Amino acid sequence: MTSYSPGPTGPLSVALVSEHASPLAALGGVDAGGQNVHVARLAGALADRGHHVTVYTRRDSPGLPRLVPLRAGVDVHHVPAGPPEEIPKDELLPYVPQFARHLTERWRSRAPDLVHSHFWMSGLASLPGARELRLPLLHTYHALGTVKRRHQGDADTSPRSRIACEREVGLDCDRIVATCRDEAAELRAMGIPADRVGIVPCGVDTGQFTPYGPVAERGPHPYRLLQVGRLVPRKGAAVSVAALARLPGAELVVVGGPAPGRLDADPEVRRLRRLAGDAGVADRVRFTGSVPREAMAPLLRSADVVLCPADYEPFGIVPLEAMACGRPVVASAVGGQLDTVTDPGTGRLVPPGDPEALARAVAALLADPALRERCGAAGRRRVLNRYGWDRVAAATEAVYGEVLAARYAVTRVV
Structure with missing residues (x-):
């Protein structure tokens, strides 16, 4: 895919619609994670290429102004929708x-x-205006209802109409920007023609996430395992806790969730602490709660191995951040992690929900410092070659150019 130049009309005015995932949100909450980072970084990288970006997100606090400058070339527009x-x-x-x-x-x-648009409800909200005003509309799902329902069953709290709405968005937009091959295959199974789908991965800030810089203080244990993400069951922290019982000498640090002062009241934290107690590893499991974004790279650098054992993962930014910091990753072989983590190059891929397989893979890495170093170096190279936001923005811009060129060609013919 080649880079696209906006041409004689000059830089583009791009509307990124992200109804629930604000680029201004603090990370680690139940609904604040990879999409927030993706939208913020994509907006900034597009601005670096000369475009002006407005991110439309729902106003979720009465004190928020209508328009907030995020950085040069990027504004966040708070949409009044609901309380x-x-x-x-x-x-x-x-x-x-x-x-x-x-x-x-x-x-x-x-x-x-x-x-x-980003996420299915953003696509649904964007369709009426795009149709009326004949605006080119591209869409990134970030997660698909078919996958969520398959894995969560009756525990899926999504609206029952979600899958039908996702299909409507996919058939009515100009192009779907999928983030991995697994998602593209899922879209084909939903009846979305393959020629409507392009693949552009998520990215990582290779300047913030780097092997060089401050390292978070470690505990008294010889090895540190780190898991980062929202504290929801599908992220697989229970699998990491169970694996820890097979890994003497290692501590598990779980980063994410509510603010540190609210950890004791969090249902998932309470569940995981019970599991750790039952497994006899309560003294080797630590929950940090949510942390400032600037603290994430030092935490990743402090780990011997980063764990990403989700039941399913539409893309997964944490493996990229860990690889960018030169740390080996052990991840479940699902979703976008099949694309980002190479086994044996940058880490290991294991079956989801399998504590024994997770423990075996981690133990092999902990036993071989040179292997960990090789995996970490290979991960850093892979990120620099494929996943820097400059490359992701260029690939996204190329898809924009293809859609605009097709629209222009139709207009000329008509």
Whole structure:
């Protein structure tokens, strides 16, 4: 895929729609994770290439101004849709029509060159305005309802209409920007034609996440295992706790979840602490709660191995951040991790939900410092070659160019 130059019309005005995942949100909450980082970094990288980006996200606090400059070339527009308070994303569907009306009204007065929606409800909110104003619409799902329902079954709290809505968005937008091969295959199974789908991976800030820099203080144990992410069952922290019982001399640090002062009240923390107690490893498991973004790289550098044992993972940014910091990764062989983690090059891929397999892979790495170093160095090289945000933005821009060129060609013919 070649880089696209905007041409005689100059830089593009890009609308990124991310209804629940604000680029300004603190990470680690139930609904704040990889999508927030993706939208923020993609917006910034597109701005670095000369475009102007407006991120449209729902106002979830009464004190938020309508427009917040994120950085040069990027503004965050807070959309009034529903009460200005935090609402779980699976409860936001009733407010999508209000969100859609606001987008349409805004774009009638100041239309962007193209719209790129993120997550299915953002696509649903973007469709009316894109249809009325004939705006090019691209869409990134970040997660698919078919996959979530397959893995969670009755525990899936998504609206029942989610899968049908995702298919509507996929068939009505100009192009789907999938993040990995597994997602593209899932879309084909949903009936989305393959020629409507392009693949551009998520990225990582290779300047922030680097092997060089401060290292977080370690505990008294010889080895440190680190798991980073939202504290929800599908992320597999219970598998890491169970594996720890087979890894004497190692501590497990779990990063993410609520603020440190609210950890004791968190249901998932309580569940994991019970499991750690039952397994006899409670003294070797530590929960940090949410941490500032700038603390993440030092924490990753402090780990001997980073664990990513999710039941399913639509893409997974944590493996990239760990690899960028030169740390080996042991990840479940699911979703985007099949693309990002190479086994045996940058770490190990293991079956999801298998503590014994996770422990075996980790034990082999802990027993061989030279192997850990080789995997870490290979991971850093892989990230620099494929996943820097400059490369991701260039690939995204190329897809934008293909869609705009196709629109232009149709207009010329008509």
